[in-house]
Amino acid sequence: MCGIAGIVAAQGRPAPSAALGRRMIDVIRHRGPDDNGLHCDGQAVLGMSRLSIIDVAGGHQPAYAAQDRVCMVFNGEIYNFCELRRDFERQGARFRTRGEAEVILQAYLRHGADAIAMLDGMFAIAIRDQRSNELLLARDRFGEKPLYYAHGPFGLLFGSELKSLLQSPDCPRDIDPDALSAYLAYGYVPCPLSIFAGVSKLPPGHLLRYRNGGVELRRYWRPSLATRTALDAGEAGEKLVELLDRAVSSRLVSDVPFGAFLSGGLDSSTVVALMTRHLSRPVKTFSIGFKEAAFNELADARRVARHLGTEHHELVVEPDAVALLERLVWHFDEPFADSSAVPTFLVSQLARQHVKMALTGDGGDELFGGYDRYRRLLAMERLGPLRAPAGSTLHLAGAILPDPLGGRLQRIGERLRLPFRQRYLSAVALMRADTAAALNPAAGGPGHYRLPMLDAPGADLGAGGSALDRAVAMDLQSYLPDDILVKLDRMAMANSLEGRSPFLHPELAEFALSLPESLRVSGADTKVLLRRVASRWLPPPAISKPKQGFAVPLADWFRGPLLPLVADTLASRAFRERGLCDPKAARALLDDHVAGRGNRDQALWQVTCLELWARRFLDTTAQEEPSCCCA
CATH class of the missing domain: 3.60.20.10 (Aminohydrolase, N-terminal nucleophile (Ntn) domain)
Structure with missing residues (x-):
């Protein structure tokens, strides 16, 4: 690397x-x-x-x-x-x-x-x-x-x-x-x-x-989303085993020590299980947890590690959130507000103490239909022509009912009334159009849910396909390369660690995209075929475990260790005069959050990351990496 x-x-x-x-x-x-x-x-x-x-x-x-x-x-x-x-x-x-x-x-x-x-x-x-x-x-x-x-x-x-x-x-x-x-x-x-x-x-x-x-x-390459495999479910399962094994083994070529990130979820656990088939020594696995129980997956990772006999390393961290955020901003170069960058950085830091390269499960959600938003989108599509009137009804009901239920109903109603592309992208977005418009009058509005990559003729790789294929195509062109893989690259490289993603093996990816919808998302079930295949190697809890994501306790941080930083940032003269965000709208977000009138943690994270980026890359030359203290 x-x-x-x-x-x-x-x-x-x-x-x-x-x-x-x-x-x-x-x-x-x-x-x-x-x-x-x-x-x-x-x-x-x-x-x-x-x-x-x-x-x-x-x-x-x-x-x-x-x-x-x-x-x-x-x-x-x-x-x-x-x-x-x-x-x-x-x-x-x-x-x-x-x-x-x-x-x-x-x-x-x-x-x-x-x-x-x-x-x-x-x-x-x-x-x-x-x-x-x-x-x-x-x-x-x-x-x-x-x-x-x-x-x-x-x-x-x-x-x-x-x-x-x-x-x-x-x-x-x-x-x-x-x-x-x-x-x-x-x-x-x-x-x-x-x-x-x-x-x-x-x-x-x-x-x-x-x-x-x-x-x-x-x-020079575009994913094929129109071709469907002729294999039945049993044959497709055997083909998937073969391709998964080949993808993982090809990513094990290295002249330096290596290991794997292990969250205890389906994707990373599957990668580790296949690694054990090719190595004579236990796989080195690495997991990070937080003291807040709702954000701690260490027990899940530990269960899989025991089942597979890995040499497991884990750490419960209480990071210096302020110092860590300054360092992350420097490594990302651009404003970047996926808060799971924090644990990604920390698990990379832990892994680098033992290895120089680590395998990950990135890409599995996009290729095998793992996101809950896919399932919710398909449920909306089944409403057909009833979507718009249902959306109007829910929006009206949400305006009457108190939050958080009222706000949620309004958001669902808003999505139902949008055209397909915007309807899906509204589920990918972190900030609603009205919040963005309040922060910056040039933002929000009708163009809030759009992607530049899709505006060029012929750029919509999923055009003419199923709703699931169209959603996956958008993720392959933006969310995967611009969020998930940016996060892995920058946070691993910040620690001089190489991260490899076996799920992105081209032949495996093409096969996954050729699977019929029923073998990816079916009703409330996601990653249907991958779960069926992985049950050969993993304990049942790893197969049935709901997707949790690499989340951090942002809401608590903005009422605790990050509160002084964000309060000082929003009150600063530089923030007021810079003009990237309206100071009154930003302060209202913080006041609502601290007072418990609503959870504004994601919007606050976006505003804070943006201003810290501006200080680092607009106000200085950004030559030196900030120091970081993590315990």
Whole structure:
């Protein structure tokens, strides 16, 4: 695992300096503290900071080919590189190292940009080809690894994290109002936007070519949501066992110690169960809990660990929430308000004391239909033409009844009256449109529940499919890459730990998406086929355990350890004058929450994270990582 960054100067512009390249890499040294390297030519600088996982001794980057006229840096892991290497050796290729970089370069030399579709892995790749004077950027299918870029008269900047681009004076720094509105809706900035206008995220499954001063984007992979497997339920179960086993075993290739995150839920427990089939020693597993019982899953994780015989490590934490939040804001680069980043950071910190790589269960909910919002959406769809009148009735009833029931009925009524896409996205959103509009008049409104990725022609991958397929397609294009995988990447990399997600193995993912709805969501049951298969390896409580999520006690924190921070933040002159949120509306949220008139914890978290981000990235240069004290 690594961090990459670089710049290609436009024709006629001065060559970028090595000093700028070093700054761009130094600021993300947490992503790769083991090694670093820099390439400089007359027009470009490419750099990387390396966390050594494969070919520890010989995997230095940048890597070169074609008499050093082709240079590459990449972040991630290629799980099928051994198979590709054997194919290329049969074709006459010779390799100097045991790592993946040479294999990627050989694929590029033979197939050009089409080589990217041959790779099974998580990656962000930059290839500078001086023969054609172009730069190729590529991002993996699901967006496991991040890649930002900015294009302008100066040329093209790119990097694994936004803070690398900010080292250049050419990087745009004006807030994108659409990105801010999206953040107030979802708690993250969806692809391809970034918080700064003029800086973009390369979408998952896409290539970017920079040549002759222009940028060309091309999608090289899209999930297939229209094809249905011809297998019956029994055959599909056996096929799923085979693919799960192959996916996990392929993610176990490593030259350093590794383990797994274990929550005790279905997805992470299934991954650990399959790991035990391939290892002669107990799997190292890691779990985090909080002292508040409602947010503590340690007993569930401990039960699975005992059942599978793992070497289990757990910790009940009482973090310094203020110091931890400052550190998380720095690592995310953009405003980010998924509060489960806190336990993700802490379990990564625990794991890094023992291992350098960990497997996770991320992706299982999207692929196998695990979210409760899928089940609720399908129930709404069964109302058919009755949705709109039912929505109006519920909204009126909610206006009469007291909270919390009245407010909940109003929210359901609002959703029932929305068009399909907005109806689903309203369940993904963290903040209601009226709350967002009160905080920022440019937010909220009719466009509150939208995704930029879906606005381009042909971008709606689920168009024409079932309601479940359409919802999953939206999650694969935004919630998974922009929230779930961002959280894993940044929090693991903050601790110089590599996280791998077996559920995102391409063949496994395609098969899961081909399952009929009844084998994913059926009535009140979710992950139907996955639960049936996993019952071979896991104790019954792990199979029947409701989805809890990696939650934190936010409501209590805003009445306790976070109250002084948020109160001082909302009262500060900087917050009042910045204009990102209306101070009176923000203060009303805090007053309601503290007085018990309603739970406003999520909106308060979004506002607090936004202002702390602004202080860090608008008011300072954000060069140094804040310290963190966690007990």
